[in-house]
Amino acid sequence: MDVNEREGTAPGLASRGNRIMLHESRPLPETAKCTRCRKRAVIALPSHHANFCEECFVFFFRRAVLRAMKKFPVKADETILVAVSGGKDSLAAWAVLQDLGYRTKGVHLNLGIPGFSEASEEAVAAFAGKRNLPWVGYSIEAVFGYSIPDIRRRVRRPICSVCGMIKRQLLNRVTIREGLRVIATGHNLDDEAGRLLGNLVRNRRDYIEKQSPYLPSAHPRLPEKIKPLYRVSADEIRTYCRVRGIAYLEGACPLSRGATSHMFKDALDMLEGKMPGTKRDFLFAYLDARPAPKAVEDFGTCEQCGEPCYGTRCSVCTLLDRLREAPGREKRRDASIPPE
Ligand code: SF4
Numbered sequence: 001m002d003v004n005e006r007e008g009t010a011p012g013l014a015s016r017g018n019r020i021m022l023h024e025s026r027p028l029p030e031t032a033k034c035t036r037c038r039k040r041a042v043i044a045l046p047s048h049h050a051n052f053c054e055e056c057f058v059f060f061f062r063r064a065v066l067r068a069m070k071k072f073p074v075k076a077d078e079t080i081l082v083a084v085s086g087g088k089d090s091l092a093a094w095a096v097l098q099d100l101g102y103r104t105k106g107v108h109l110n111l112g113i114p115g116f117s118e119a120s121e122e123a124v125a126a127f128a129g130k131r132n133l134p135w136v137g138y139s140i141e142a143v144f145g146y147s148i149p150d151i152r153r154r155v156r157r158p159i160c161s162v163c164g165m166i167k168r169q170l171l172n173r174v175t176i177r178e179g180l181r182v183i184a185t186g187h188n189l190d191d192e193a194g195r196l197l198g199n200l201v202r203n204r205r206d207y208i209e210k211q212s213p214y215l216p217s218a219h220p221r222l223p224e225k226i227k228p229l230y231r232v233s234a235d236e237i238r239t240y241c242r243v244r245g246i247a248y249l250e251g252a253c254p255l256s257r258g259a260t261s262h263m264f265k266d267a268l269d270m271l272e273g274k275m276p277g278t279k280r281d282f283l284f285a286y287l288d289a290r291p292a293p294k295a296v297e298d299f300g301t302c303e304q305c306g307e308p309c310y311g312t313r314c315s316v317c318t319l320l321d322r323l324r325e326a327p328g329r330e331k332r333r334d335a336s337i338p339p340e
């Protein structure tokens with residue numbers, strides 16, 4: 001599809017106008033020239049000291065993702081499973097991988113969050129339908145017996161850490177079940193830089209050492225993980241979605257309130273505003289200085305479910321046992337993925 005063609009919008013999703021705004025929502029003067037082709041520029045990228053027309057912005061964005069993909073050992077003919085939530089990051093990741101010629105399949109996890117989960121699945125279905133992309137959907141409640149809101153009511157831990165743990169395990173299992181080797185997520189430059197800052201502030205050395213846009217497999221039931229968007233910022237992704245007419249679900253998960261990761265991102269945004277390029281310098285200086293990640297052979301196998309874990313029992317089985325012991329309605333006793 002030519003960059004000037006627009007995909008349509010789906011009802012209830014973010015509507016896309018043809019007007020391209022700056023990241024800072026401040027129009028460029030009419031005399032601004034595209035850094036690459038010298039036509040009129042409509043998109044400013046202060047962190048790159050560049051202004052672009054739409055076409056050259058798309059070229060710039062795809063080149064950044066291609067640069068990331070060249071660092072990952074993905075075979076040209078293999079299918080990449082893309083974890084999609086219906087938000088801008090995951091849909092942009094899926095779109096750009098398809099645009100770059102990669103074979104992909106989407107996977108959506110329905111968390112059972114009223115309103116949000118339906119809208120999220122709807123966004124994925126609409127996007128996949130327009131681009132004729134294959135995808136599969138799984139319900140957390142159908143697999144584990146509990147929706148995320150159910151779990152939130154029953155545990156004291158912050159819901160995002162529990163939700164993240166469950167999603168990680170299910171995505172691993174789905175990748176293996178689909179017969180695939182690689183799973184891609186939509187984590188972007190802001191996510192990775194914010195996470196690095198948070199880990200440094202708290203001196204979480206284990207997490208810092210494992211932070212990488214590519215993680216090799218450390219267990220036969222663990223896929224390789226890639227983050228194709230780690231070199232592009234959230235603002236650049238928003239612009240890519242606008243230019244390419246990608247209709248995504250706007251608005252955060254209603255359970256995300258109070259997540260501390262936002263504060264580290266906000267701190268970096270403040271620095272970026274005063275010193276454009278700070279986020280990139282911060283993340284890339286760290287990534288360039290560290291050795292390529294190796295598969296860590298410290299994984300065991302959960303004696304209950306057979307999934308990879310530290311020790312003898314995985315944290316999902318531990319959680320499910322605790323939930324089943326708690327008073328409440330009768331739940332499924334196993335956590336197998338129901339047949340399609
Ligand atoms: Fe899960 Fe938290 Fe993300 Fe919501 S914000 S989807 S609860 S991890």
Ligand code: ZN
Binds near residue numbers: 302303317
């Ligand atoms: Zn287990």
